[in-house]
Amino acid sequence: MHEPVWEFLIVNYLFLGGLSAGLYFVAGLATWLTEDGASSYPRIARWGALLAPWPVSVGSLLLIFDLGKPLRFWKLFAHFRWQSPMSIGSWLLVGFTLLSLAFLWSWLEQGEREGLLSRIPARLRKRIPDRAMAWLRVDASAWRRGLAIAGFPVAVGVGIYTGVLLGAVQARPFWNTNLVAQMFLFSALSTGTATILLARLLDRHEVDLKETRFLYSMDIVLIALEFFIVLPYLIHGELSVEAVQEAIALVLGGPFTFTFWVLFLVLGLLTPLVIELWEFKPVLLGRGQFHLNERWATTAAGLVILGGYTLRYVFVFAGQASGFR
Amino acid sequence: MAKKSRKRYAMVLDSRKCIDCKACVVACKAENDVPLGVYRNWIGAERSGEYPRLRTSFDPEQCHHCENPSCVRVCPTGASWQREDGIVLVKYDDCIGCKYCIIACPYDARYHNPETHTVGKCTFCTHRVDRGDLPACVETCPSRVRVFGDLEDPKSPVHQLLSTRRHRVLKPQAGNGPQLYYLL
Numbered sequence: 001m002h003e004p005v006w007e008f009l010i011v012n013y014l015f016l017g018g019l020s021a022g023l024y025f026v027a028g029l030a031t032w033l034t035e036d037g038a039s040s041y042p043r044i045a046r047w048g049a050l051l052a053p054w055p056v057s058v059g060s061l062l063l064i065f066d067l068g069k070p071l072r073f074w075k076l077f078a079h080f081r082w083q084s085p086m087s088i089g090s091w092l093l094v095g096f097t098l099l100s101l102a103f104l105w106s107w108l109e110q111g112e113r114e115g116l117l118s119r120i121p122a123r124l125r126k127r128i129p130d131r132a133m134a135w136l137r138v139d140a141s142a143w144r145r146g147l148a149i150a151g152f153p154v155a156v157g158v159g160i161y162t163g164v165l166l167g168a169v170q171a172r173p174f175w176n177t178n179l180v181a182q183m184f185l186f187s188a189l190s191t192g193t194a195t196i197l198l199a200r201l202l203d204r205h206e207v208d209l210k211e212t213r214f215l216y217s218m219d220i221v222l223i224a225l226e227f228f229i230v231l232p233y234l235i236h237g238e239l240s241v242e243a244v245q246e247a248i249a250l251v252l253g254g255p256f257t258f259t260f261w262v263l264f265l266v267l268g269l270l271t272p273l274v275i276e277l278w279e280f281k282p283v284l285l286g287r288g289q290f291h292l293n294e295r296w297a298t299t300a301a302g303l304v305i306l307g308g309y310t311l312r313y314v315f316v317f318a319g320q321a322s323g324f325r
Numbered sequence: 326m327a328k329k330s331r332k333r334y335a336m337v338l339d340s341r342k343c344i345d346c347k348a349c350v351v352a353c354k355a356e357n358d359v360p361l362g363v364y365r366n367w368i369g370a371e372r373s374g375e376y377p378r379l380r381t382s383f384d385p386e387q388c389h390h391c392e393n394p395s396c397v398r399v400c401p402t403g404a405s406w407q408r409e410d411g412i413v414l415v416k417y418d419d420c421i422g423c424k425y426c427i428i429a430c431p432y433d434a435r436y437h438n439p440e441t442h443t444v445g446k447c448t449f450c451t452h453r454v455d456r457g458d459l460p461a462c463v464e465t466c467p468s469r470v471r472v473f474g475d476l477e478d479p480k481s482p483v484h485q486l487l488s489t490r491r492h493r494v495l496k497p498q499a500g501n502g503p504q505l506y507y508l509l
Contacts, residue, residue: 005424005437068422068442075402075421086425087401171395171431171499243498324431324496 004320009066014162014312015191016059017093018184021159022192023052024100026218027107028148028155039144041211047199048192049107053100056158060093085168089161096158103147106140113140159188162312166319174247174322175315179233183226184315187308190222194272194304201298212297213290216276219304223273230265247322256318259310268307272300332410333476334390334449335504336460337486342468343383345370349462349471353387356450356461363436365447366462384507385470386495387462388413388434388447392502396426396435405444410475411504412449420444431499449473476504 027048030041039045064073077094081087105113117136125133163184166175197215201207237248251260275296282288345368353365366387374380394413397405404419405426415426420443427435427444438445450460454473458464463471474481483506486492491509 005427066423068424068437068444069420072421075404075419079402081401081403083398084401084425086399086423090401169395169399169429171429241498320428323433324499 004317006066006316006320009062011309011312011316013059013062013066014165014184014316015309016055016062018159018162018188018308018312019191019195020052020054020056020059020100021096021155021185022189023048023055023195024096024103024151024155024192025159025189026192026196026215027052027103028151029218030214031144031148034145041214043200043208044196044211044215045144045148046107047203048196049100049103051195051199053097053104056093056097056100060097085161085165089158089165092154092157092161096154099147099151099154102143103151106143106147108140110139110141113137156185159185162188166315169319171324172247172319172322173243173324174250175319177233177236177244179229179236180315183229183233183311186222186226186229187311190219190226191305191308193219193222194301194308197297198301198305201294201301207292207294209290209292212292216279216290216297219300220273220276220280223269223276223304227269227273230269243322243324246325247318250318250321251314254318255321256314260314260318264307264310264314267303268310272303272307275300275303331477333504334410334412334454334473335476335483335506336390336449336463337472337483337492337506337508338385339470339472339508340382340384341508342470343368343385344468345383346467348465348467349385352461352465353447356453357448359445360438360440362439363445365434365436365445384495385462386432386434386505388430388449389432389495389501389503389505390447390449391504393500395429395431395499395501399425399429401425408451412451412454413446414448414451415444415446417441417443431496431501432503 027045030045030048031039033040064070067073076087076090079087080091108116114137120128160181163181166172167177167180170176193215197212197219200211200215234248234252237244250256279292279296280290283290347368350364350366350368353359357365359365366385369384369386370381371384372379372381390411390413392411394405394407397407397413401423402419402421404416404421405413406416407413422437422442422444424437424444427437435444435446453460459473463473472482472486474483476484476487478484486508487506492506493509494503494506497503
């Protein structure tokens with residue numbers, strides 16, 4: 001058999017869910033790090049917070065469309081089954097989406113919040129109790145740090161869960177290693193970082209060296225972590241039992257070799273790492289300042305996003321093609 | 326009052342008797358209204374050896390009604406479940422069609438039903454077994470490959486076969502504890 005039953009909707013969802021987790025995590029970090037009582041990287045934090053809820057929301061819709069019975073999706077929330085990664089994950093997704101919306105709310109300017117509230121149709125507004133309305137009018141910017149801290153475990157949870165969903169299936173040797181969860185987590189955080197970088201670059205007026213440097217450093221660390229998970233994943237796979245060797249062969253000479261090595265590993269992981277390290281070279285050699293070539297930065301960010309997507313593609317399809325004999 | 330002893334249904338297959346006639350597949354389709362294009366049971370053919378010493382062996386297969394069914398574990402709604410007597414079933418009204426169980430089954434024994442959009446699988450013909458009959462595939466097999474019964478009952482043919490004949494299970498390394506026993 002071995003025909004894939006999870007296809008591109010799932011690939012897209014895994015990517016988008018991870019992306020949101022990464023956006024929230026980086027925005028949270030930028031909120032949490034403070035100088036003189038204010039966020040050190042307010043614009044990174046704001047961009048991340050404004051973007052974070054949307055990919056995961058689209059991804060969750062894709063998940064529902066992928067169901068054989070989309071109208072029964074509510075049954076996921078009529079049960080909690082701790083042994084099923086999908087059950088845990090669907091609860092996590094709801095919590096994360098609500099939290100990311102609250103985080104977004106807190107990062108709006110007071111004027112923007114008032115503007116949004118004034119758009120609620122009058123008929124509906126009359127129904128909202130005064131106390132709730134007063135609560136919505138409170139200056140939510142005071143919650144930013146609290147929401148950032150609350151968000152760390154949930155964002156990491158969402159990022160890692162996308163990997164656990166696959167890794168917890170013992171019937172598929174390509175997935176069933178203890179490295180897939182971390183690989184997906186670091187890839188998720190890395191695509192989040194790259195997306196904020198891309199958003200900052202496209203918003204040309206305000207590109208800021210200090211911010212870019214922060215995003216670059218984050219990304220270098222995350223890509224390096226991811227690389228040193230992918231490497232042992234391959235080596236351990238080669239040194240493992242027959243079923244795992246056969247599964248790894250899908251990317252070592254099998255149908256996913258080109259996608260994995262060229263699109264993911266070289267273009268999506270190592271090239272952005274080299275570009276980002278190159279920009280840091282003067283700092284690393286102690287001979288000058290971090291500089292920023294916007295074109296290279298855009299390329300690096302785009303490649304990281306491509307790599308994150310390709311990783312999901314390869315894992316979803318190769319995993320389903322693997323099995324025991 | 327004497328405690329009612331637990332049942333454990335299982336199947337023993339003497340695959341050397343299998344002639345690949347596929348009567349079991351047809352019987353299952355007819356008995357269970359299985360849609361076109363999907364199957365609850367099938368016959369795996371494996372060729373081995375080198376010319377002129379060739380050999381083809383047929384292994385009829387279906388859901389293994391495992392001791393630790395991974396499909397039941399991963400199901401997010403509890404639609405996949407296991408009866409006390411070991412039979413693994415799907416509650417069609419609770420199945421949302423996420424297909425996680427299809428992926429989690431090491432035997433690829435489950436399918437997405439293109440008509441109902443839920444997941445389907447072998448039920449060991451519970452509707453027949455519960456009234457004392459044999460599963461359709463067992464009853465129909467012309468070369469008597471299949472033996473069905475209660476492992477806990479010392480007088481049952483499955484119990485007697487397994488206590489006297491050497492046998493194996495498929496993919497034990499997947500850790501599911503399969504309950505389809507193949508005689509050697």
